[in-house]
Amino acid sequence: MLPDQDGPSGGGGGVKEDPAVSVFREYIRLKTVHPEPDYDGALKFLGRISEELGLPMKKIEVCPGRVVAIMTWTGTNPSLKSVLLNSHTDVVPVYQEQWKYDAFAAVKDAEGNIYGRGTQDMKCVTIQYIEAIRRLKAAGKRFPRTIHLTFVPDEEVGGHKGMESFINHPEFKKLNVGFALDEGLANPTEAFTVFYGERNPWWITIRCPGSPGHGSRFVENTAAEKLRRIINSFLAFREREKQRLDTSECFTLGDVTTVNMTMVHGGVAYNVIPAEMDVSFDLRIPPTVDLQEFEEQIKAWCAEAGEGITYEFAQKFMQQNTTSTEDNNPWWKAFSSTCKALNMTLEKEIFPAATDSRFIRAVSGCCCLHLNSTSSSLSERISLASRSRQPGTSVSLSVCRLEETD
The missing domain is CATH 3.30.70.360 (Alpha-Beta Plaits)
Structure with a gap:
């Protein structure tokens, strides 16, 4: 059976594809790849999604040619600290000759695997955010807290012209963030890894002078x-x-x-x-x-x-803030208790690499957690069967019901 590149089905027989999967594959086809990511294409795509969701979208140019998009679902009590669902739009380069399929064709094979750069890191998480809110809005749900979705450029090249610049912009302060969710790493077991802090990246060059000669x-x-x-x-x-x-x-x-x-x-x-x-x-x-x-x-x-x-140092990050995972932190308690109610086993760890959350923690002191996603790889792909193990966004929205934590 041939893989499905353009049609609605990966299994043949004219089976209709889930609209969420179609949106995901459309996003994968956008070549937001370094060194020249198609950020304009991503902004156009996100603008259409915001209209479909009925959410206003702001575009904030934080550096020349670098725009952060913000969708906002206003809560019934917008004075409360908000919930931030963050994702980055860029992806790392590919070695196409080492891929099974075109890295930007979003091919879906007969087993339901979707291939493409960004399927794991981290366009899958972006679409989880979008589709969770789409379903909640369709069900008529409302929350006391405002929910912001941020779509940030340049995370894969250090975030200096993305989130690091954005946190110093007046528009970030207006978000009034109390809880943030960002990318994490997938857990191959039945447990879910939640990351409450990150290691500091230091990039150092050491210069050794010496005596020249023949x-x-x-x-x-x-x-x-x-x-x-x-x-x-x-x-x-x-x-x-x-x-x-x-x-x-x-x-x-x-x-x-x-x-x-x-x-x-x-x-x-x-x-x-x-x-x-x-x-x-x-x-x-x-x-x-x-x-x-x-x-x-x-x-x-x-x-x-x-x-x-x-x-x-080319990079020397000195921020060592971590998110408390004790029950006296009401944000963590709301998040973890919902996971427990869903029979989810959580494993708490320090994130081994770096994400945009390190910048958020540095300035806001908010509760930042990481779930799902994994790093980029050759023939990067995601299985449709794994969608049942992606509850992170829905769980994080449980904190939106908190009405008194600031």
């Missing part, structure tokens, strides 16, 4: 010797953290610091010893780590490796 000689104090010592220090620490993770039954990836060497630069010719070599690392640091002490450790590694070594 490649035929034993030149002293070379950049490469210093570079080797730096690499050894970072990778030895990496191994220690990996051992902590591997030998502890209590730790998850978000509880340890990951270190990965990602770039090395230096040299102009085979027979010329370079005057400088650089190495870059991607560090992800959990909120339990003292960040000042950790930077002091980096300084010590540099001093031990040789004279003149310097470093600079």
Whole structure:
């Protein structure tokens, strides 16, 4: 049976496709892929959806060419803190030759798998938000709290021209956010992972100067010797953290610091010893780590490796706020009690990567949680059978019924 690329059915026989699935596939076909994402196409799509839902949509240009879209469902008591459902519109690049199908065709195969960049990260979550609200409105539901849906650009390239800029805009403050939901990671078991904090991303480049010379000689104090010592220090620490993770039954990836060497630069010719070599690392640091002490450790590694070594950060996030998952937090209590009523098992973790929620936590102090979704991959896809395991949005709307928490 051939996969269905354009028609309404993935199973043949003229079976009508669920309208929610059709909308999802339409969204996947929009090439919001870096380095030149079609943000205009996404805004046009979202504008049509807002009209279908009967919700007003604002477009806020937070940086040149970078627009945040906001749909708002006003509550019966809009003075209360609002609920924010956040998603990003951009997706990461693809290596098309390694995909089973066109990454932007939204092919649905005979088993009900839909292939496409963004099916997991995170266009599936966006459509969950939209379809949950569509159904609630169709059922005549109203909530005391206002619900905002934000659709943000540039999350996949650090969020600096997206959410990081938006949180400093007056329109963000007007949202009056008390509870926010963002992307998370899927759990392969029957449990649901809820993330209540994130590791801090540090991107660091270390510059090692040294004595230049001809490649035929034993030149002293070379950049490469210093570079080797730096690499050894970072990778030895990496191994220690990996051992902590591997030998502890209590730790998850978000509880340890990951270190990965990602770039090395230096040299102009085979027979010329370079005057400088650089190495870059991607560090992800959990909120339990003292960040000042950790930077002091980096300084010590540099001093031990040789004279003149310097470093600079391309990214250095220092916010360590987490969301309380204790029952004395009424937002968490409303969320978790609804999950319990639905017989959902929750596993609480620190998110191992980074999302736009780190910016929201930094300025608002609101309750931010992450559910569902997973990271991008080759031949990224989602199964229609998994739709029954995507209750995150509906559960999060339970907090909209809270009338006194501010």
